[in-house]
Amino acid sequence: MTATIIDGKTIAAELRAKVADEVQRLAKTHGLMPGLAVVLVGSNPASEVYVGSKKKMTVEAGMRSFDHTLPESVSEQELLALIARLNADRAVNGILVQLPLPAHIDTQKVVAAIDPGKDIDGFHPMNAGKLATGLPALVPCTPLGCVILAKRVHGSLAGLDAVVLGRSNIVGKPLAQLLLNENATVTITHSKTRDLAAVCRRADLLFAAIGRPEMVKADFIKPGATVIDVGINRIAAADGKKRIVGDVAYAEASKVAGAITPVPGGVGPMTIACLLVNTLRAACASAGLPPPGV
Numbered sequence: 001m002t003a004t005i006i007d008g009k010t011i012a013a014e015l016r017a018k019v020a021d022e023v024q025r026l027a028k029t030h031g032l033m034p035g036l037a038v039v040l041v042g043s044n045p046a047s048e049v050y051v052g053s054k055k056k057m058t059v060e061a062g063m064r065s066f067d068h069t070l071p072e073s074v075s076e077q078e079l080l081a082l083i084a085r086l087n088a089d090r091a092v093n094g095i096l097v098q099l100p101l102p103a104h105i106d107t108q109k110v111v112a113a114i115d116p117g118k119d120i121d122g123f124h125p126m127n128a129g130k131l132a133t134g135l136p137a138l139v140p141c142t143p144l145g146c147v148i149l150a151k152r153v154h155g156s157l158a159g160l161d162a163v164v165l166g167r168s169n170i171v172g173k174p175l176a177q178l179l180l181n182e183n184a185t186v187t188i189t190h191s192k193t194r195d196l197a198a199v200c201r202r203a204d205l206l207f208a209a210i211g212r213p214e215m216v217k218a219d220f221i222k223p224g225a226t227v228i229d230v231g232i233n234r235i236a237a238a239d240g241k242k243r244i245v246g247d248v249a250y251a252e253a254s255k256v257a258g259a260i261t262p263v264p265g266g267v268g269p270m271t272i273a274c275l276l277v278n279t280l281r282a283a284c285a286s287a288g289l290p291p292p293g294v
């Protein structure tokens with residue numbers, strides 16, 4: 001079997017185009033222009049690349065992008081003061097603080113300081129709690145993108161066996177909650193799971209979010225399963241340069257899976273597209289409008 005490639009790049013571009021249409025409609029009908037504030041602390045090269053793409057795509061979707069770059073040495077108090085200003089700013093509908101933050105800053109404190117209505121990363125405990133209890137919430141972008149990709153393959157996920165590799169607060173746990181909301185039967189695995197390959201082989205839907213380059217081999221995959229690879233790992237290539245691989249050994253996995261996401265070009269582009277969806281949702285909610293049709 002050769003798996004169908006799930007083209008995250010194209011699906012994300014379609015989603016961004018829908019967001020752009022909704023943004024235009026909001027401007028015409030309500031004179032609204034959603035705004036996203038991106039806060040970057042320090043000069044981590046990977047974070048700078050992500051933040052650059054996020055800003056570019058925000059503007060392309062017709063939204064306002066507010067840029068706040070702070071030095072590595074910024075104090076926690078100064079960062080919290082900026083968050084307070086952004087919380088109060090009516091032009092800002094979404095606040096994104098790029099992680100990781102420097103070690104002297106308490107990440108949880110910063111995340112908890114963001115107005116939950118502007119928490120477009122969906123990391124605030126209030127949004128995490130709402131997601132866990134099945135209430136409408138702003139949900140983390142990467143898991144949301146994973147579910148959209150899986151639904152592109154299956155339509156409904158109801159009754160399917162889903163296995164999530166990884167239990168982080170930003171990917172594994174919220175992904176499991178979203179899958180439960182889609183009526184999948186969900187198993188979460190982690191570094192202490194026994195016989196991981198056997199557990200994974202039960203999955204109709206296998207999601208890998210462990211940060212271990214190409215750890216998921218062909219024998220982890222049930223023939224015909226859908227495999228969504230969240231991993232982004234930089235490894236040394238034969239020519240001495242770096243290349244990016246996922247958590248799944250793509251070449252061998254694609255001979256067993258029914259459908260699979262490539263890395264890059266799978267989940268990654270969906271994360272940014274979902275960030276725009278969340279900003280649009282936050283803008284509609286703050287204006288007292290119904291949720292947008294995306």
Ligand code: NAP
Nearest residue numbers: 142166167168171190191209210211230231232267268271
């Ligand atoms: P994380 O916080 O490091 O969590 C990793 C999870 O994987 C943990 O729950 C850990 O288990 C589990 N794990 C690690 N090694 C394992 C093993 N050998 N067997 C089974 N489970 C294992 O990572 P994360 O932030 O969730 O990110 C995961 C990956 O996704 C990374 O490659 C990251 O770069 C990527 N990512 C991509 C996007 C995107 O937009 N595409 C967004 C976010 C993250 P324990 O809990 O037991 O330690």
